[in-house]
Each structure stands twice: as C-alpha cells, then as structure tokens.
Amino acid sequence: MSVPDAKERWSGKITTVTIGATPAEGGTRGSTVTLGGEAGIPFLSFDGETPNPPAIALDVLDVEPADWPGPLAQVYSDVWSDPAAWAKRVKELGADLVNLRLVSIHPDEGDRSPEQAAETVKAVLEACDLPLIIWGCDVPEKDQRVMPKVAEVAQGENCLLGAVTEDEYRTLTAAAQAYGHKLIALSPCDINKAKQVNILVTDMGYPLEDIIIYPSTASLGYGMEYIYSILERGRLAALSGDKLMAQPVLLDVGLEAWRAKEARTGDEAAEVWGPAAHRGPLWEAVTATDLLQGGCDLLIMRHPRAMEAVRKAVSQLIEA
C-alpha cells in the first residue's frame, strides 16, 4: 500500500516586499532586502518554498538609551551617543537593515523638532548604506508632524515607515505614498484589526503589496504564545487565499526580550539564572526562534550574538 500524500495544497502565497533602493533604483543603498514570498507553512520545505529567509534589523536609537542593560552597553556604548556611528556599528555587526527609532521626538524625551529628526535620518543614511526602517515616537500628534518630513528627506531610499494603526493611518500613509516608502501596519495582538488596518490603508489607494504586518510582539515568558497564535492564524488565512492577510510580518523582538527581567537582571542573579552576558542574548534568541515558527519575515533585534544564533537556527531549518 502506498503512503498517501499528506502535503497541503495552499492557494495563497505571502507577498514579497523589497526595502531599500540602490543607485540604479534611485536610492543610495548598498543593498536591498526582500521579504516574504513563502508558499507554505514556515520551514516545511515540502509544503512550499521559502525564497527569502527572515531578515534581521538591528536597533539604533536617535539618543543615548536610558535603560539598556550591560550586555547591550558592552556592544554599543562607545557609539550610542551618535546615531550615525551606531548605524555603522550595526552594519559591521552584520545586520540586514538598520532600525532607527526617533525616540527623541517624543514630547517627554527631548521633544526634538521635525527638522532635527530629518537631520538624524539624513546622517544615518549617509553613514550607513543598509536599507532603513524608521519609527516615530507613538504620539500621533507629534508623529504626524515629524514623519512626513522624515519621509521627504528619505525620498528615493524606499524605507520602511512605522507604524499605521486603525485609528491613525492617514498622515503616514499619505507620506509613504508621496515619497515612495513601504509601510508597517500595526494591530496590537488582534488579528481582526490586522485585516482592518490593511483595508483602511488600501482604501486610501496605497498598494496592498507595499504593506508589512506588525501584530506587536511579546517575549518569552510574557505572553509570547498570544502573538504566536496570531502569527499562525494569520499565516493560515494568507495561505488559504486571504489577500488582505498575505503581507510579510515584522516582529520587534529586541525591544520586548530586553524588557524581560530575566534578560535585564545583572549578575546579582547569576547563581540561580546564570551569567547575564549569556542570559540576555539567549532570551532574545529564544523568543525570536520560537516566534519564527509561527510565520515572520523581519525581526528587529538588539544583541549581535542573539542575531547570530537566530541566523544559525534559520539556516539549519531551511537546509533541512
């Protein structure tokens, strides 16, 4: 008796989105990153191909971080007062993209002006030729003033801008559309809203093919399984043919993993938890590799050793 073929036949496929533009494409990036394109469940090569392994962006803040623990300080403290130098470091460490957070435009974190933010973006673009992700500060009134300016100075670079939500999407969508950037669509742990944001943004005439889904993120030990099940349901809907869920997915793993006390606590806990130098990167790497199984295309991370561990796991999964 022959063994029945248990392969799934999916009618849908994740869209592909390219971030960055080389001189030939009207930008100044040294490379571009293409996300998505999966035709099956993550890492089941018999089910469908994974043409683009998950990409990794490393974090760069536009101000010196106030609360980054020792293992991160060790890697970045000599450059973190200068976002341009920090971006260079991120490239040296082997990141695929730079993830720039405009923390200092926040009214309580420096309240820097749109012009100052634009200068920072320009400086980062000049210092480092990786494709760029740019986030506002999550205060809609401020982001609405800053992000159009930022989008304008980065015109031609095909950046990824974050983030539009169900309530706040018009200004950033218009800016991305006007200056040729891709968009992050945020829906905090709510799959129905993930679809809704895509409908709203597309309804403004923004192409569905230029959107990245960001379902928010939770780390190991802090609700990761909720995000996992959202990833899984979203991916199954996409593969079953739901075009409004077929966009590549981004996860902000570094930020969430390094908020966990298990990652942050120093060597005072070493006797029970092991040395901080390993614990933090490990917490980040485990969060990332777990969530990747649910279906994710772009990881934002912090520690280079965590990034390397994730890359190693991915290459083994894709080869297998």
Add this chain to the structure above:
Amino acid sequence: MIIFSERINGMYRDVRRAINEKQKAVVQQLVKEQVDGGADVIDINLGPTKGDPVENFVWLAETVHEVTDKPLSLDSAKPDVLTEATARVKQVLPETKLIINSSTAVPEVMAKLISAAAENGAGIIGLTMDQEGVPGNVEKRVECGATFLMTAMEGGLSPDDIYLDPIILPVNVAPKQPWNVMEAIRQLAVVNDPPPKFIIGLSNISQKCLMNRLINRTYLVMCIAAGLNAAIMDAADKELVEAAITAEVLLEKHLYSDDYIKAWRMQKGLA
C-alpha cells in the same frame, strides 16, 4: 461561496428578447451588474427562445465573454444540446472554463455528460435525481448524489469540478423539501472526502412567493450552514450577497474584520 449568476436566463423576458433579436448590449449590461455584485460564474440558460439552441448558446457565450472572462455554466435540461454546446463553446472560447449544468443520475445521461465534461476540461453539476424524478426525501437524494459523484470520479473528473445539486422546490408547494435539501447536503458532505461542491438554484425556493427575496436570503444562509458552497442566484441582490458573506464569516470561512464586506469585495478585485 461560488456565486453563479442566474440572470442570463431566457425565462426572463428581457433576456429572451435579447437572445431572439441578438441584442448584445442588453445581455452585457446584465452581466456587468452580476459581475460587479460578485458573480464568479455566469450561468447561461436559453429558456424558451427561438432558433437553434446550440447556435444560441455559442452566441450567448461569446456575448458574455466580450465583457468578462469568468467561467460560464451552460444550463439546459437537454443532454444532447449540452454535449454539443459544450464542445462548440470550448472551440470558440478555448480559454474559458465551462461547467455543464446539469446531468441527472440516470446512467445514460451521466455517461454522456460526464465524458463531455472530461473531454472539455469542464466542471459538471449533477442533480440528485434519476428516472423516477425529484426525490421527496433525504435518502434518495443522498443515493443519487453518491452515484453521480462516484461515476464522475470514475470518469476522470476531480472533486473540485463536481457539483451536486440536491434540487430545491418552491416552499409554497413542497414545504418539507427545504429541510430535506439541507440534510442531504450535510450527509453527502460527511461521507465523501474530499467532498464535492454543493449548489442549489436558489430562487426556485421562493417561486410565486410574495416575500421571495427574504426567503431566498434566509434559506441561502441556512444552506451555507449545512455545507453549501455555491448557488445559482441573483448576484446583483446586495442584501442576498451580503447575507451569504456574513454567514461565511460566522463559519470562519473568512477572517473577520470590521469591514469584512469590503474585504470580500477587495479580495475579488471589486472594491
């Protein structure tokens, strides 16, 4: 939900006249409305029109195809007309998917139409009835449905191309039939893996009923819950289509979002 447009049917006076007088514009306007409403397949039925039926089918198919490349379902109760029309339409529109509507479970009829479907890469609708006529109960529907399905698969058709139609009759003359049809769908869906598709000619349930649109809408939702996945219906009836989408959202066939109707239309490229 696979929506077969019911509107291009010679039983409607405007369509009959358009076929008799070869007025393309009348037909094409109706087709556009049906496609815009969400029709996936255009059912074409000559009704009591004049002239050679095969030629009329070819004319009608070409007329429809000028405004949409959707699949066409050729609708006739005459097996010989269907066999010939399927081959002819395939010849003039080789890229268009065809569905033969319909065969019964009568052996000679099945043999003829299933091989016509297989030869032309067409789908086929099988009515759950045999020489004894429309069954008055569930059991006979299931028996005829199973016979048709088995014969069609033996004839080389994939389950994807096979539709079973448990035959709905007007509620005002056959009040037990609406439930029988739903139960037949349920039973046929359970015993066959992979299951075929299930289709009904929806408007038949409310023939000569005053509240026909409400009856159609309500019954369509009930049948979807029983496992129906296609219907010959008025795709331009917005409330009907929206009720069907809502039923499918409630069965988790589509992922919910606040604008799920719009999402469904976007998905079809209609928004």
